[in-house]
Amino acid sequence: MLKRILFAVFMTLIITGTTGFAEEAKKIQDNSFLLEEAYNQEDGVVQHIQAFQYMKNKTWAYTFIQEWPVPKQTHQLSYTIPVYHLNEDGNETGIGDVLLNYRYQLIPPKGPIALAPRLSLVLPTGDYKKGLGKGVPGLQINIPLSVELSDKFVTHWNVGATFTPNAKEPGGAKAHTLDFNSGASIIWLVTENFNLMFETAWNSSQSVEANGTKKVDNTLFINPGARFAINFKSGLQVVPGIAFPIGVGPSKGERGVFLYLSFEHPLF
Numbered sequence: 001m002l003k004r005i006l007f008a009v010f011m012t013l014i015i016t017g018t019t020g021f022a023e024e025a026k027k028i029q030d031n032s033f034l035l036e037e038a039y040n041q042e043d044g045v046v047q048h049i050q051a052f053q054y055m056k057n058k059t060w061a062y063t064f065i066q067e068w069p070v071p072k073q074t075h076q077l078s079y080t081i082p083v084y085h086l087n088e089d090g091n092e093t094g095i096g097d098v099l100l101n102y103r104y105q106l107i108p109p110k111g112p113i114a115l116a117p118r119l120s121l122v123l124p125t126g127d128y129k130k131g132l133g134k135g136v137p138g139l140q141i142n143i144p145l146s147v148e149l150s151d152k153f154v155t156h157w158n159v160g161a162t163f164t165p166n167a168k169e170p171g172g173a174k175a176h177t178l179d180f181n182s183g184a185s186i187i188w189l190v191t192e193n194f195n196l197m198f199e200t201a202w203n204s205s206q207s208v209e210a211n212g213t214k215k216v217d218n219t220l221f222i223n224p225g226a227r228f229a230i231n232f233k234s235g236l237q238v239v240p241g242i243a244f245p246i247g248v249g250p251s252k253g254e255r256g257v258f259l260y261l262s263f264e265h266p267l268f
Contacts (some may be wrong), residue, residue: 027192028229029109031239031262034201034221035158035183036144038114040076040105041069045235047264053245055256058087076103080120086131096126097133099140112148117141118160128168134177135168142181154187169208177206177214193231197243199223220249223258236265 030039033051041047049065067078082096099120107115120140126133142160149155162179183201190196201221206214225243232238239262247254 027189028195028227028239031227031241031260032156032185032187032199033197033225033241033243033258033260034199034223034245035156035185036116036118036142037156038105038107038116038144038146039109040073040103040116041067043069043072044267045069045264046267047262050261052259053256055245055254057254058085060085073108074105076105076116077101078103082126084126084132092127092130092132094127094130094132097138098123098125109146114146115143117143122162122164129170131170134164136164136166138162138164138167152189154189156185156187158183167206167208169210171210173208173210173212175208175212175214177208179206180204192229194228195226197223197225197227197241199225199243218250219247220251221245221247221254225258227260234265236263238263 030037030041030047046069047065047067049063049067051063051065052060054060062083064081065078067076069075070077078101080099080101082098083094084096085091085093099122101118101120103116103118105114105116107113118141120142122134122138122140124133124136128135140160140162142158145157147155147157159182160180162177162181164177164179166174167177168174181201181203183199185197185199188196199222201219201223203219205217205219207217209215223243223245225241227239227241230238239260241260243258243260245254245256245258
């Protein structure tokens, strides 16, 4: 029933966005779901991103991201604020560890290839006693690569890691943890304003046990979805999207729904 309602809302938005509200074509570019695309914010443009993922085990995650060029596309600053509901771990809900991000446009998107490494400081804002964070600062690096295969197809690749020295478990035991992430996607630009997407995301996370040892958890999801853009003469671009994460391999049997909403507009 939930999927039917979401599908109906999504199709209504598509019809609305293509029958009078869109003003001019502006190609959708930096709006992936589980992955990062290697395109920094354009000069003078700020982006506000919201994402919500609900899984069948009743856990959910909400994320807010804001991205700024500093002052041009070569350098980008952003922050990421996550909120989690951990139904399986005591029904806890709260803010997670906040990220402060810097991204460098190493290869500008002037040709078919773009590369933009990101370095992030992970702040211990989540309550580690409730399983919402690791209790200490950490460092994260992610390397997104984007390749335009043709006018209709683009692929994106990510690889990254997060190091947390003396991460804590709820009882206070500590150990260094090292997490890894990787993923790939293919985007079909059906039109400039409507895209079909297929993402794959793998994560390997270490957590600290009560005796100070480390446990490794692996997840693997495929994420088919779609996004579309509503463009306005003011320069505002609104991009809603929907996807359906499906667990495979170590995540077999898990599934959910992913909702996305982005607002991108000139600073002045």
